[in-house]
Amino acid sequence: MKITGVELRRVAMPLVAPFRTSFGTETERDVLLVRVVTPEGEGWGECVAMSDPLYSSEYVDGAAEVLRRFLVPALAALPGAGAHAAERALAPFKGHRMAKAALLTAVLDAELRATGTSFADFLGAARDRVPCGVSVGIMDSVPRLLDAVAGYVDEGYVRVKLKIEPGWDVEPVRAVRERFGDDLLLQVDANAAYTLADAPHLARLDEFGLLLVEQPLPEDDLVQHAALARRLRTPVCLDESIESARDAAAAISLGACSIINVKPGRVGGYLEARRIHDLCRANGVAVWCGGMLETGLGRAANLALAALPGFTLPGDTSGSRRYYATDVTEPFVLDDGHLAVPTGPGLGVDPLPDVLAEVTTSTRWLPV
Numbered sequence: 001m002k003i004t005g006v007e008l009r010r011v012a013m014p015l016v017a018p019f020r021t022s023f024g025t026e027t028e029r030d031v032l033l034v035r036v037v038t039p040e041g042e043g044w045g046e047c048v049a050m051s052d053p054l055y056s057s058e059y060v061d062g063a064a065e066v067l068r069r070f071l072v073p074a075l076a077a078l079p080g081a082g083a084h085a086a087e088r089a090l091a092p093f094k095g096h097r098m099a100k101a102a103l104l105t106a107v108l109d110a111e112l113r114a115t116g117t118s119f120a121d122f123l124g125a126a127r128d129r130v131p132c133g134v135s136v137g138i139m140d141s142v143p144r145l146l147d148a149v150a151g152y153v154d155e156g157y158v159r160v161k162l163k164i165e166p167g168w169d170v171e172p173v174r175a176v177r178e179r180f181g182d183d184l185l186l187q188v189d190a191n192a193a194y195t196l197a198d199a200p201h202l203a204r205l206d207e208f209g210l211l212l213v214e215q216p217l218p219e220d221d222l223v224q225h226a227a228l229a230r231r232l233r234t235p236v237c238l239d240e241s242i243e244s245a246r247d248a249a250a251a252i253s254l255g256a257c258s259i260i261n262v263k264p265g266r267v268g269g270y271l272e273a274r275r276i277h278d279l280c281r282a283n284g285v286a287v288w289c290g291g292m293l294e295t296g297l298g299r300a301a302n303l304a305l306a307a308l309p310g311f312t313l314p315g316d317t318s319g320s321r322r323y324y325a326t327d328v329t330e331p332f333v334l335d336d337g338h339l340a341v342p343t344g345p346g347l348g349v350d351p352l353p354d355v356l357a358e359v360t361t362s363t364r365w366l367p368v
């Protein structure tokens with residue numbers, strides 16, 4: 001499957017409501033989509049990099065630049081680009097895992113569409129639908145938070161994740177636990193907002209029976225996460241710290257976490273995401289599928305990954321309407337707290353041409 005060219009397409013996706021985390025507030029996603037064209041057809045990938053390098057060091061303009069200057073040209077030398085060969089071709093370039101993930105996903109999608117294989121079948125899915133959690137941002141007040149959580153619980157989400165930061169943690173968690181009872185699956189995500197000195201304060205979350213506390217400390221400190229994990233009853237889950245299967249192995253061996261949030265966009269694509277799944281499963285470490293506010297394109301691939309047997313906790317695989325009034329694909333709609341795993345070739349979904357044209361802010365064709 002020789003690649004004839006790659007399109008870089010930017011789309012502006014306004015959020016239905018501001019989404020606030022410990023590192024900032026999102027009101028619109030400036031999304032980079034990658035389309036790989038071959039004589040047999042095409043494939044799509046979505047870059048999860050945010051507009052600013054606040055979640056991680058990558059940002060969307062930088063991802064577009066590294067794709068244009070280095071990553072796409074590297075595929076030109078390939079006799080025929082299957083996903084594994086493409087992954088090897090990109091390996092010499094350091095970092096830029098979100099940019100790599102977008103391109104490799106598009107190559108994999110093209111390859112699977114050409115062979116009539118779904119992402120779910122290729123990755124080894126064990127389920128045809130997955131239970132869905134929802135991520136709830138930091139709010140202006142506890143009453144507003146309770147209203148938002150009530151809405152998501154009414155929609156059927158099986159797990160609620162609350163964003164926290166210093167000054168917005170114990171009180172909102174207590175309020176949600178008191179309002180919705182002990183049966184609500186509840187977890188928190190700090191996005192690296194605390195330090196080890198906060199351990200006594202974070203230990204106050206232990207009384208709420210949380211599934212996990214996600215990324216409490218900075219992404220580059222596994223040793224301190226291990227020290228914190230020894231002082232908490234709540235399991236520590238890592239997100240930003242895990243950029244590869246190698247990172248996952250180090251985190252597990254150091255005792256830095258007992259659960260991992262797997263985001264294919266963060267780790268360089270679905271092949272590496274499956275490696276992390278396989279490693280964690282072999283070590284008895286639970287994984288769940290995280291989210292980066294993906295459009296229906298990235299969401300489709302994430303659902304296929306979330307259906308693998310080691311994904312034993314509900315992921316941030318929400319319905320399209322959690323973030324977007326109009327998705328670039330047919331919307332993913334929650335059904336009894338679950339989303340169906342796409343079964344068609346490749347991603348199993350396609351961009352809606354009219355919607356894609358409406359949200360597109362730029363396109364760039366890169367011949368290969």
Ligand SMILES: CSCC[C@@H](NC(=O)CCC(=O)O)C(=O)O
Pocket residue numbers: 019021026055134135189191239290291292293294316317318
């Ligand atoms: C803009 S925040 C994106 C990163 C964040 N993602 C979520 O909270 C889930 C977002 C989603 O539902 O896609 C995380 O750190 O896990």
Ligand SMILES: [Mg+2]
Pocket residue numbers: 189191214215239240261290
């Ligand atoms: Mg997170």
